Amino acid sequence: MSAHIGVTGLAVMGANLARNLARNGYTVALHNRSAGKTDALIEAHGDEGEFVRTETLAELVESLERPRRVLIMVKAGAPVDAVIEQLTPLLDEGDIVIDAGNSFYEETRRREEALREKGLHFVGVGVSGGEEGALNGPSIMPGGSKESYQTLGPMLEKISAKYNGEPCCAWVGTDGAGHYVKMVHNGIEYADMQVIGEAYDLMRSLGGLEPVQQAEAFREWNTTDLASYLIEITAEVLEQEDEVTGNPLVDVIVDSAGQKGTGRWTAISGLEVGSPVTAIAESVFARSISSQRELRAETNEVFPSGLDEHTPEVPYQEEGTQQTFVEDVRKALYASKLVAYAQGLDMLVSAADEYGWDLDLKSIASLWRAGCIIRADLLDTIMKAFDAAPEDRPKNLLLAEEFTEAINECLPSWRRVVAAAATYGVPAPVFSSSLSYYDSLRRDRLPAALIQGQRDYFGAHTYQRVDKEGTFHTLWSGSRIEVDA
Template sequence: MTSTPAATAQVGVVGLAVMGRNLARNFAHHGYTVAVYNRTAARTEELMAAYGDEGFVPATELADFVASLERPRRVVIMVQAGKGTDATIDALAELLEPGDIVVDGGNAHYEDTRRREAALREKGLHFFGVGISGGEEGALNGPSIMPGGSAEGYKAIGPLLEDISAKYDGEPCCAHIGPDGAGHFVKMVHNGIEYADMEFIAEAYDVLRSAGLSIEEISATFRQWNTGDLDSYLIEITSEVLDQVDAKTGKALVDVIADSAGQKGTGRWTVQIALELGVPVNTIAESVFARSVSGHADLRAAGQEHVPGPAHSFDPADRAQLVEDVRKALWTAKVVAYAQGLDLIRTASLTYDWNIDVASVASLWRAGCIIRARLLERIRAEYAGHNLPTLLAAPSIIDGIAEANEGARRAIGTAMQAGVPVPGFAAALAYLDQVRAQRLPAALIQGQRDYFGAHTYQRTDAEGTFHTEWSADRSETKLD
């Protein structure tokens, strides 16, 4: 007979690939005894061989893993999203008891999280969908953590997550987002904003490169930008990527990397859900489509052979002014992406009754995550101090857009005239012009819809719904 393991671990991690292993080590580094289990025992053995002295309780059987956990049991799942997650949850649910907590730390779709949370709630278990951002390094040294689940369950798991999270001025970059799928929804939008931010940076690079600046000059420009209001993790690593020389060819690595960007789906989810909720996120959408275009080899080959246009290069009369204009375009686009992403979160919160605090969301992104940036502290303060319908109504943001407006428009216009694609920049500017317009051409669209489909319209000078008899005498009828 084998003896039942003593319940000595405060938290357990299932799934010991790089993210799971690093998260387990993060817990251990903060003084927790950590139960660890992997379906393939070799990974558990590798962890113990390399880091076994850090405070782990290994198990080769899931039942032993569960038995080694103190009550309420806290289990963090770091396995492949989809069927792998469902299978792990089902197996755990047979072994856990009411009051125990299951945390999914993967990039799950928030609707899957809502389904799983409802199913486990019926069994008396607390299920948390937790967004974790920061990559491998963040998982080990302090990520941004976005937990969604019950307020009661958060009392037991929240302090541990806050403990291992990144800190900004001593404050944990972790807080209870809301119930069921709220945490994974916020992480999804984080990733959508990440897509947009990366696209904007790439467009800024492309404009400057097309204007004749060397890679060394562009790298120095990004490094300088990182000391001002564009200070962010992505701007910082851009300089490092541009500085890298390929050992095989002696060329800049960026000139050797194939120009086809991959994606794992969270950016696409953001756009899909925004369409379902009726929230405009065109900058994020353009960043997703830009990646799609980059990988569409046949389309690009045909375009390069047949589509006419400018030379994709130009010689600016004032390089310093161009650099400053591109900086302003980049800052403006970044603000718009945040505004759209946070509006999507606000709308989802109302739709699902999540009661998400937007200021709190911004505070979680200030450190540890991929989109961490100086701008986020300003965003947090603005949402904390004002009841904002949109980030674009925040006083300091209004001032910033006004200051950047002329230069941003000049940079975008210059790029378009030279044939340099700036879909993200252009989408951001178009969004600003749309939301500030006194009257949009949607009136004509509504007239067209009424013409061919009798979809009706409203008037600006009267209450009710109207239809014009387009195929008859074109008289107008009030329908209600």
């Protein structure tokens, strides 16, 4: 029997992708460092399709039709390199090696170049949707050569999530583009989750809404322009009662959020390509500070949280004002969510210039409409914004007509919520930084002019003028005259 594709690495994600492929009519060769996982998968799910059991990578390769397609699902980093090193001597020119893990895009670019020199295709594939998505249809973002996609693409499209019948899978771009787009997806996910958390905190701390009441609010919000997977599951989490204590489950979960690296990579790459992804960076920092529980406990003893004699009384818990405050929070959440998407897409444009990719923002938005974590109704509007001729596309998502109207409509509420958070000491780093991003974009003059003057003073870094061409320097320690630099 010749298998259509081989999967090596049968932890949950690898096993579920293998099952997804088999369910869709493909014969899948299975390999794992420990053959026990291979046997367990076949025993439990062998009736879902055609599987070929192998014990070594050589057996895996021998079982595949040509061009061979081998999907690697092992831990990112050195383990991927180790599998590639064992695998490549067994392959022939034109064979395809696929890394569907959360690998760093620079490592994908390095691997793609190295395997290309050997006549092999290396495809970094971003896969979003977690364990359930891997099994039932994830959002898939493949990179690598366009030639490899001709062979691999139909298979990936068939197992991907579908939105109104359209596959949430398309070739993204060369070398590391697939993993880069997945990284940015995760960065937006970090910001989206953080602003939802900030909305919850504000409504509870200032609005007095208990989790079960907020669950009702989030369900209602999921029928508005905020409709999304994350809003949907937030209602489920807030409604859940702890079986042991009878308290809301959210109250017994430790308030420390971890990260697997993709959010951090997004923030770092944003700095490297000169794209201000402030909402994403602040969401990463928010997780970092949440993990500093001992420091937070000590600081709380010195500077107790809550109101003090200098803080006015919270006015948002009476029936009328509470409803108004909740609606303000909803609008602030939507505006901040738009900023997170705008920053992520802007970063993709900057990265495309940096790495020579031809990234299609409309196509990328289409991949996120189903199967992935940030799927949301607003993605249809994002696609519409980037469907225009190149010269008519907005330079920033916030400049798309529908989103410009939405920001203008949300702005008063957004300012009131950020002001309330500052007044009453409730941290809202992404709400606040998103509003500052908006204000910075629309400001005709920024204080960077003073910064340039300072840099020229202490380091002769020079500056440019608004009224004539050229580069200039002031002789600060001497005559203080300006000279051409």
